[in-house]
Amino acid sequence: DQQVKQNSPSLSVQEGRISILNCDYTNSMFDYFLWYKKYPAEGPTFLISISSIKDKNEDGRFTVFLNKSAKHLSLHIVPSQPGDSAVYFCAASGVSSNTGKLIFGQGTTLQVKP
Amino acid sequence: ETGVTQSPTHLIKTRGQQVTLRCSSQSGHNTVSWYQQALGQGPQFIFQYYREEENGRGNFPPRFSGLQFPNYSSELNVNALELDDSALYLCASSLGGARADTQYFGPGTRLTVL
Numbered sequence: 001d002q003q004v005k006q007n008s009p010s011l012s013v014q015e016g017r018i019s020i021l022n023c024d025y026t027n028s029m030f031d032y033f034l035w036y037k038k039y040p041a042e043g044p045t046f047l048i049s050i051s052s053i054k055d056k057n058e059d060g061r062f063t064v065f066l067n068k069s070a071k072h073l074s075l076h077i078v079p080s081q082p083g084d085s086a087v088y089f090c091a092a093s094g095v096s097s098n099t100g101k102l103i104f105g106q107g108t109t110l111q112v113k114p
Numbered sequence: 115e116t117g118v119t120q121s122p123t124h125l126i127k128t129r130g131q132q133v134t135l136r137c138s139s140q141s142g143h144n145t146v147s148w149y150q151q152a153l154g155q156g157p158q159f160i161f162q163y164y165r166e167e168e169n170g171r172g173n174f175p176p177r178f179s180g181l182q183f184p185n186y187s188s189e190l191n192v193n194a195l196e197l198d199d200s201a202l203y204l205c206a207s208s209l210g211g212a213r214a215d216t217q218y219f220g221p222g223t224r225l226t227v228l
Binding site: 004006032034036041042043044045046049089091100101102103104105106107 | 118120145147149154155156157158159162170172204206208215216217218219220221222
């Protein structure tokens, strides 16, 4: 049962344009969502998070949008840079889980072309 | 501030053997979570340790066990290794305990079981 889904395995954008990565979830008890970036041979690096009490959070070039009614979140990167090329994972957590454990999607590979 | 570190970086074992992986949490963090990441998948939660006690477990058999020490570093032990245990093992530290919180990951240990 895949509770967090990233339906696009890959995305390719031109440098300077917007990258939009999408994530869907099924568990309405999730109340904290995160995006991580992962380069080969490295661990995931935290990018940005959002609590379910918000619908938007910005940090520099990165903005996360949360649509609770649709159980959907997205990460916008503007402008995209070649160094953003990596695998992006969305993750979700719920207070009710008692652990704060993260449930991850399968990842989306972003390629930013110069 | 020291980030999350893991050792060893790579490990090769044969079926039936036992392995111990180590993790040092980020300075000030009291919670360590372990994840298994198979090729092409997102990380999957194994278990979490909070103040030296197991604080939740994912869908992994009892041959996966762990420890947390008074300095909050942690070990993951896997007995009776199987071929499917080949994966990247990630450790993440946080301040959260049972509270949903941002988890910061180490670089991982790549385990190969032959």
